[in-house]
Amino acid sequence: MSKGVTPRSQDYARWYTDVVQKAELADYGPVKGTMVIRPYGYSIWEALREAFDMRFKATGHVNAYFPMLIPKSFLSREAAHVKGFAKECAVVTHTRLMADPDGNGVVVDPDSKLEEELIIRPTSETIIWHMYKQWINSYRDLPILINQWANIVRWELRTRLFLRTSEFLWQEGHTAHATSQEAQEETERMIEVYREVVEDEMALPVIVGRKTEAEKFAGAVDTFTIEAMMGDRRALQCGTSHYLGQNFARAFEVTFRTQDNDQEYVYATSWGVSTRLVGAMVMAHGDDKGLRLPPRVAPIQVVIVPIFRDESRDRVLQTATSLTDGLQKVTVRVKLDDRDTVSPGFKFNDWEMKGVPVRLEIGPRDVEQGVAVVVRRDTGEKQSLPLDQLAAKLPALLEEIQTSLYQQAVDFRAEHTQRPGNWEAFKTLMKAGGFARCGWDGDPETEAAIKAETKATIRCIPLDENPSGLKCVYSGQPAKYEVVLARAY
C-alpha cells in the first residue's frame, strides 16, 4: 500500500484503478463486473448517503423498500422504457439447488423452473407504479414522495470500479403528483438538491441542464442532469432527475379522482444518484499520490501520526492521545495512527493515498515545544502550530481545504472549457479533452454525426443557455440551443 500509483499522465485509467484499490475503496468481486465496496469506500458512501438523505427528508420525502425481483412482463409495459432500457438484465429462472446426482457439489434443480422469469431491478419504475396503482385512488392520496436506497443490476460488459459495474448501490426517488406543474417542480427541486450536495459536500462543481431526446432516460418526458469534469477532462454524469409525465401512469393504469370528481392519470418523477459519485470524487480531486477527500465527506478528517523512539514513546503517545480527545470534542473526525508495525514514512504515504485532508505529526521535540506539524493534503503545505490552538484552528482549516478543493476544480474546468467557433476547433478540443460550450441546430442527426466523428455527446442544454446569435458548431445553421459537449464516462 505504501507503493505509489501509476502517474495520471502515463495512464489515467490505470491510475484510477490503482487509487481505488490501493486506497482500499473497492476491489473486484469474483463474478466479472462486480465490485466489493471495502470499509473505507463504504464509509465515504455512508457520508454521501447521509448528506442526501437529510435533504430528501427535509424536502418532505420518506424512504421505503420495494422488491428487487420484477416480473418480466412489467418491463414490457412502457414502450420507450422497454426499447431504451430493459436489455442487459440479470434474469432469474429457477428457485432451487440440489445435490448433484453425480456427487459434484450442487446443481440447479430443473423442476424449480419459474413459469414467468423474474428480472433483478435495473431501476424500479415498473414495480413501484404497479404498487402505486393500489395506493392511489383520490387526489387526497397525492402527492406520494417516496425514495428508496437499494442495489441495482445492469449487466455491463465493460466495467470499471464505481463508474460502471453490474451491481451498484443507489437511491431512486419515485414521486406521484396530481398536476404536471407540481411534478415538474419536483423534478427541478431534486436536481437542485443533487447540485447542492455534489458542490457543497463533494466540492465538485457541476453544470445543471436538460438532456436531449437522444440522451434522456427511456420513458421520461424531460431529464435534468448534473455534469462534472473529471481529471482527464471527460464529463461524468453525476445525477439525473426525470419528469415522466403520465407515461408510467398510463402503462400501469394509475388514475386518481380529482377534486372535481374526474378521473385523471397521475404525473410522475424519478431521480437517482449512485455509488459512481465515489468514483467521481476520486477522478475529480485525486492526484499522483492518491485520493484527496473533501473534509465534509471524509471518514477521517485528521490523522495524527506520532513519531518516537522507545525512550520518547510514552510522552509522545500521551500527547497524541490527549490531542485526539480534544479534537473529537470539537467534532473533528480524527484518527490516531499508533500502529507499531509500520514506520511514520509508511503512514504518511498510506494516509496520503487515502486522501485524509490533514495530517498532524508529533515527535518528541514537538511535545517539548508544545506544537504539532500540520500538513494539508490538498496543497502539501506544512506549518507548525501550538497544540493548544489546534482544537480552535482545525475546523476552520478543514473548511478552507473544502473551499480550496472546490476552487481548484472550478479553475480546472474553466481552463479546459472552450467555446469553439468552428468544427475544426471543436474537433481539436475534443481530441485534447475538455468541455465545449457551443451552438447546436437541434437536429438529432447533427448530434449523431458529432458523436460518430468525435465520440463527444451533448452532456446537456445548460439551464443558463443562451443560443441567440450562435451557430451550430457542426452544421453552421442558426443554433436552436446552446449545449455542453464532451466525451463522457
Next chain:
Amino acid sequence: MSKGVTPRSQDYARWYTDVVQKAELADYGPVKGTMVIRPYGYSIWEALREAFDMRFKATGHVNAYFPMLIPKSFLSREAAHVKGFAKECAVVTHTRLMADPDGNGVVVDPDSKLEEELIIRPTSETIIWHMYKQWINSYRDLPILINQWANIVRWELRTRLFLRTSEFLWQEGHTAHATSQEAQEETERMIEVYREVVEDEMALPVIVGRKTEAEKFAGAVDTFTIEAMMGDRRALQCGTSHYLGQNFARAFEVTFRTQDNDQEYVYATSWGVSTRLVGAMVMAHGDDKGLRLPPRVAPIQVVIVPIFRDESRDRVLQTATSLTDGLQKVTVRVKLDDRDTVSPGFKFNDWEMKGVPVRLEIGPRDVEQGVAVVVRRDTGEKQSLPLDQLAAKLPALLEEIQTSLYQQAVDFRAEHTQRPGNWEAFKTLMKAGGFARCGWDGDPETEAAIKAETKATIRCIPLDENPSGLKCVYSGQPAKYEVVLARAY
C-alpha cells in the same frame, strides 16, 4: 384504515396481517412471497438499524458491501453449509432480454445464457470468505470486523409479511480472528448487543442461549440466539450469532502467518438480525386496536390531534402548532395531524392503529384552559395536563411507556412459561401455547420425537441453564441440558 382489525382471539394470523397492512407497515409485492416495506414500516426499520449500527460501530465494526450474485460453485465449498442451507435460492441463468420476435413485449435472449449460474445471496459467508482470502496474509491483518446491510433472497413457499418473505433486509456481520478465543468472545459480544437493542429499544424481553446441533446454522460450530415470546405464545428467533470455527477458512483456504511465523486457518464468526424484528414488535406489543410501538423506536412518538369548528379553527391550530414546536425543541418526535379531510375520531383510530405512544387532543375549551388531553396508547389512560408542562413531562412519560411495554411483555411471558414435570403436562402446555423450561437428555432422537409429536422445537439452551437434578421431559432420563421449548415461527 379506520376500520378495525380481526380480533386476536378470533384469528391471530389474520389479525397480524390486518395490522401490518392497515398500519401501512407493508404490503404484498406482485411476485408471490415478496413484500413492499411501506414508508411507516421502513421508518421503524430505520430506527432499529440506527440502534444496531451505532452499537456495531461502538464495538469496533465497520460497514462494507459485497456483491449480491454468488457463483454457484461457492455454495458447494462448505459441506455442512450446502447440506443445510443452499437449497431454496434464486438462480440467475441469463443476462439479456430482447424484443419478442412475435412482437409480444420482451423475452429472455437465449444467447445470453451464463456459463456458470449465479445465486442471489441467501447469506454471504461464501463470497466474503472468498474476499478475505485476498485480504488476509498475516496476523497484522486481523481481526477483520466487517458488517453489511443488505437484501437477501431465500425462496420460501409459505410466507408471511416481515416474518418470512422471499426477499428481506438484514445485516450480517462477518469477522475474522487469529484465535478461537477471540472469535468466541466476538460471538458472545454480538448476541449481547442484540439482546440490548431488542430489550432496551424494542421493549421485548428475550432469552439468550445456544442452539442445539439440529437447530444451529449450517456451517457453524456454535450458534447463539435470542428468543422472544409473541402474543400467541409462540417463540420468535430474533437474532443469531455464530461461532464458525475454522470451517469457512478451510473451505476457502484462508490462512494467516502467525507471530511465530506459522500458517494457521483463520477463525470466524457471523451474526445477523433482519426486518423480521418489525414483525416481532407487532406480535409482541400489538392489541386489537393495532400496533403499540415502544417510544424509543417509534417514528412518531406523540401525535397532536386538534379538535375545532370553523370559528375556533385558528385559535386551536395556533396552539397546536406552537406546542408542536415546543416538543420538537425537547427532541420529541411529534406530528401535528392537521388534515381537514377526516374527522378527529378517524384520526384517533388511525394513530392507534399505527401505535403512536401518546396522543394529545386539543379543543377550543382546552385552549382556553391552557391544557391538553394526554392519552397513552399502551394503557388507554387519559389525563389533562397544562400545556406549559408538556415539554417537561412528555419525555418522562415516553420513558414510562417504554418501561411499561417491556414489563407487560415480561409479565406475559412469565404467565405463559411453565416447568412441566412430565410428558403429559408438556403436551398440554404446547397445545395451549407457551414456553416450557425443562430437562432434555441431549439425544437428537428425543429432540426429533418431541418435534414430531408436538411441533415444538428446542428454542435454546439458555445461558443460565441448570440441568442438575432435572429429568428429560420426554425420556425421563437424567437431563444433560435445561432447555426452552416452544412452537416457533
